[in-house]
Amino acid sequence: xxxxxxxxxxxxxxxxxxxxxxxxxxxxxxxxxxxxxxxxxxxxxxxxxxxxxxxxxxxxxxxxxxxxxxxxxxxxxxxxxxxxxxxxxxxxxxxxxxxxxxxxxxxxxxxxxxxxxxxxxxxxxxxxxxxxxxxxxxxxxxxxxxxxxxxxxxxxxxxxxxxxxxxxxxxxxxxxxxxxxxxxxxxxxxxxxxxxxxxxxxxxxxxxxxxxxxxxxxxxxxxxxxxxxxxxxxxxxx
Numbered sequence: 001x002x003x004x005x006x007x008x009x010x011x012x013x014x015x016x017x018x019x020x021x022x023x024x025x026x027x028x029x030x031x032x033x034x035x036x037x038x039x040x041x042x043x044x045x046x047x048x049x050x051x052x053x054x055x056x057x058x059x060x061x062x063x064x065x066x067x068x069x070x071x072x073x074x075x076x077x078x079x080x081x082x083x084x085x086x087x088x089x090x091x092x093x094x095x096x097x098x099x100x101x102x103x104x105x106x107x108x109x110x111x112x113x114x115x116x117x118x119x120x121x122x123x124x125x126x127x128x129x130x131x132x133x134x135x136x137x138x139x140x141x142x143x144x145x146x147x148x149x150x151x152x153x154x155x156x157x158x159x160x161x162x163x164x165x166x167x168x169x170x171x172x173x174x175x176x177x178x179x180x181x182x183x184x185x186x187x188x189x190x191x192x193x194x195x196x197x198x199x200x201x202x203x204x205x206x207x208x209x210x211x212x213x214x215x216x217x218x219x220x221x222x223x224x225x226x227x228x229x230x231x232x233x234x235x236x237x238x
Contacts, residue, residue, distance in 0.1 A: 033063040033136035036178035038202030043068035051172040055131035070110035090232040091121035144195040144211030163217040
């Protein structure tokens, strides 16, 4: 099977989603973790799964397609940690604690803007142990290979949490995507790429068999110099 680049697979998925008309606001979906029709159904599949039901704390990406995941988590009494975009603050996570938010405001709280109002900024070293990671994706394979939008922040967040022992091999990593994002193409796996344990689409629950190895921390020798300069926590860890 021909190996494609991550850029090629992202472009293929974005184009296919546009062709099928399954993208959803915000537009354009290109260049983003794409929101999709059926995001709520995929989130419901996840919400009924043992990995979600048993989790007390989860880290979830702040993108639109995972908003229903964050909402379900608060409704189930789980604490949600969202990363500040691009990790640009020293307190680069926002804690959404359902015990301190009026349930009437849950829907507002899980949006990017609302999380700032209803959540509490938290530094990485103040994070508790994370039971479940929800990662936004552009393209995924059934073996657990994942391609994000290309910024590398989800992978870096995992590396930071691993370095601080806030996650371990038992921490489950999942994603919710449209069926059009579940692909068969192959691309090169980098040492910092995080693998998935489970994939949830509106119509399917996929257990990823034989996912590749997880990064064991921040890969300092492979870190983008701009990231090292712009992300405060890296100064402290490095």
